[in-house]
Amino acid sequence: MANTTKVKKRRKLDIWNKLAIVILTCFLVGCISVFFILVNVINDPEGMRFSEDGLTTLSNSRIYDRDGNLMYEFGDEIREDITYEQIPQNVIDAFLSIEDSRFFDHNGFDLPRFISAALTNLRTGDFSQGGSTLTMQMIDNAFTKNQEEKLITSKGSISKLDQVKLKIQEIYLSLIAEQSIGKEEIFEYYVNRIWFGSGNNTRGIQKAAQYFFGKDVSQLNLSEAAFLAGCINAPGTYNPLANMYDTEVDHLQLAQDRRNVTLQLMLQHGYISESEYKLASATDLSFALNYKESTSSDPNEAFIDQAISETITLTGQDPGIIPMDIYTTCNQAVQKQADEICAGNVVDFSRDEFDIGFAVIESQTGEIIAVGPGRRYHTDAVKVDNSTDRKQPGSSMKPLLAYSSTFDILGWSTEHTVNDKAKDYFHTGSNLNNSDGKYDGKMTLKRALGVSKNCPAAAAMIDLVNEKGYDYWIEFCRKLGYDQDVYEEFVEQYAIGGANMYASPVQQASAYTIFSNKGNRVNAHTVRKVIRRSDSLEVEGNTEEYELISEEAAFMMSYLLENVVTGGYQNLNEWLISPNYTAYGKSGTSDWGTDGLQYGIPAYTYKDEWSIGYTSEITIAVWSGFTQQYQKLGYYFSYAELMQGTAFQITHNLLDFCQDYYNYHDIEVPDGVSPYKGGYIKTEFLSKGDDTTVEEEESEEEKACKADGGQWDEESESCIMEEEPDEPEEPVDPVEPDTPVEPDTPTDPVTPDPGGESGGDPGQIASENASTGMFLMDPRKFLMGIQKLINIL
DSSP states (O other): OOOOOOOOOOOOOOHHHHHHHHHHHHHHHHHHHHHHHHHHHHTOTTSOOOOGGGTSOSSOOEEEOTTSOEEEEOOTTTBOOOOGGGSOHHHHHHHHHHHOTTTTTSSSOOHHHHHHHHHHHHHHTSOOOOOOOHHHHHHIIIIIHHHHHHHHHHHSSOOHHHHHHHHHHHHHHHHHHHHHSOHHHHHHHHHHHSOOSOSTTOBSHHHHHHHHHSSOGGGOOHHHHHHHHHHTTSTTTTOGGGGGTOOSSOHHHHHHHHHHHHHHHHHHTTSSOHHHHHHHHTSOHHHHOOOOOOOOOOTTHHHHHHHHHHHHHHHSSOTTTSOEEEEEOOOHHHHHHHHHHHTTSSSOOSSTTOEEEEEEEETTTOBEEEEEOOSSTTTOSSOOOTTTSOBOOGGGGIIIIIITTHHHHTOOOTTOEEEEOOOOTTOSSSOOOOTTSOOOEEEEHHHHHHTTOHHHHHHHHHHHHHHHOHHHHHHHHHHHTOOHHHHTTOOGGGGGTOTTOOBOHHHHHHHHGGGTTTTEEEOOBSEEEEEETTTOOEEEOOOOEEEOSOHHHHHHHHHHHHHHHHSOOOSSGGGGOOSSSOOEEEEEEEEOTTGGGGGTOOTTOEEEEEEEEEOSSEEEEEEEEOOHHHHTTTOOOOHHHHHHTHHHHHHHHHHHHGGGTOOOOOOOOOTTEEEETTEEEEGGGTTTOOOOOOOOOOOHHHHHHHHTTOEEETTTTEEEOOOOOOOOOOOOOOOOTTOOOOOOOOOOOOOOOOOSOTTOOHHHHHHHHHHHSSOOSOHHHHHHHHHHHHHHO
């Protein structure tokens, strides 16, 4: 009988087993992919690296001037470290309650809290909820925030993907940190390095306790501890001392509300009792504040503050924490002079509340050599730097936007004829006004700029926009160095400093460098290079260069701006005239319109006064006026203050002072420019010439007026019909020879209404007053009187 072997049939997998295998395979592939992605993110050569040096300063950062001389060294005045043992328990409890209640239980990463925050982020569509532990926040303050600023600087913005990568790196560094240092040390590092809103670049809770309450951290009570723990996520907003300068927001109330949130969490976590909560939350925080005004005598203070801020942007790290050598562009002698000006030792100020802000920039390099932050920067609890604070620049925008590009785009010459006529250029429902209150019709571009007419500037800007489109001018404003919220909102009104056109003295001086730098602008900067001491890493300053107009257009604009100074227009720019060098300049003012009525400020009074002046080597922008603190109290320019020309005196003084460091010379005529009708034109347009005939299309109303035999009045845009001649009057008896002629009694001249528009120049108003105030009687009567006197003689 033959042996038979049973062949075992292979069992076929059912559909569920196959599905399980596929899911398991996908899961494993996904895990491996995620693993490699995480490894790639963690090991990103451009990413963050943990180092205890990043948490503690073994040596102090130093700041040097442009010649390599030591200006400033970080020391105890910046940060005063305290140990964990010196921190009161109520301070520790307050921070743990609002920042990380499971701090002593997790390993640096709290997964349940993170998942909860992640779900919230998915639901809301943003990444505002980070689920960060206190350890992660320490890493965030020491590394992540600076890395974010670095990405924003290099890319212009930070993407969602970048945010995710940074969060992954932050978690990894937190895990490493908890393996390297203890919990108490982490808490020390955290509270000793964060900024609480205290002044003078100070860091840490000890400096904050002294700043707000005039006491050591060991003496803080429950209410004070809760306030400090709560304020760190928005130090500027929750600084109650800011109420002294910012009347728009009640910072004290916001600070108390935030403190009470912290107290509520302390109650919830069992750190305080119900009675303690009620007592502390009912406390008026203003009674605890004990700010003592400190006065700095360092003339370089504002420049140093700007250099520190710029260093953080360049390196992604804080020099108050990471040891660095910072080499700046500061000329200490010019900065000392700037400080003397702000102190009132060089130029007289009309009153104590009057303020200024200015910047001095080397035109070819973009290097800021000195800044004037204002008259109270050394003493303010909450510092406002007027050299970087934005204001409306008025007519100083006309050369930049309305006119300089006409030589390249429209083929204008410097002798081009413009038409100063009444018209609703910006479609606002009313005609655009000039500061002198009148329209002069056809005039040269040179004169229109000299007397700072608004209407020709508006017409030129409209022509340029029609030629190039809005995108071109948005990009143009970006290249000029204005902020994103300004250049993205570009409209034609920017040409006269209106609408949303705001600029700081640093920005305005930087923009004007194009005229003495062949049409190019190098980014304004205070830092040449930074060297990190731990690894000698060197980071160069931001010297990006932008091309805006041609070299020929830059020269032609300077030719006109030299005439603005020397042309005898009585526009205050004549303050810049010097026998030793050629100065170029432009003024600018803005007025309140009717916005100031709420503060008791009369309508259409002046708000800001600007002076821009430059030579072949340096450019200066000076703002003068009143800061928001005083504007809300009803302060505004009197006419006498405006005509004092404080901003122009400062510009002239600084131009003179800088002669010792620069060789001024006339801006040279480039090869691409040809003489034309007493001025200049770009050679490429010479054969065509500049059509100086201003052709104006007649409106329907004007045509109808002329058809009816009337005369059209350009200024009032109305029709004037000739009246029928009156019946002849009885002859008047001749005046006896010995009868004196009584002249009309003159009255005091009235200051013209600025017209409610930005862009006027006060000096021209003064000129008009001078000419009209001499003879306020009817000139025909005056001439008749002269004729009769001649007949008598």
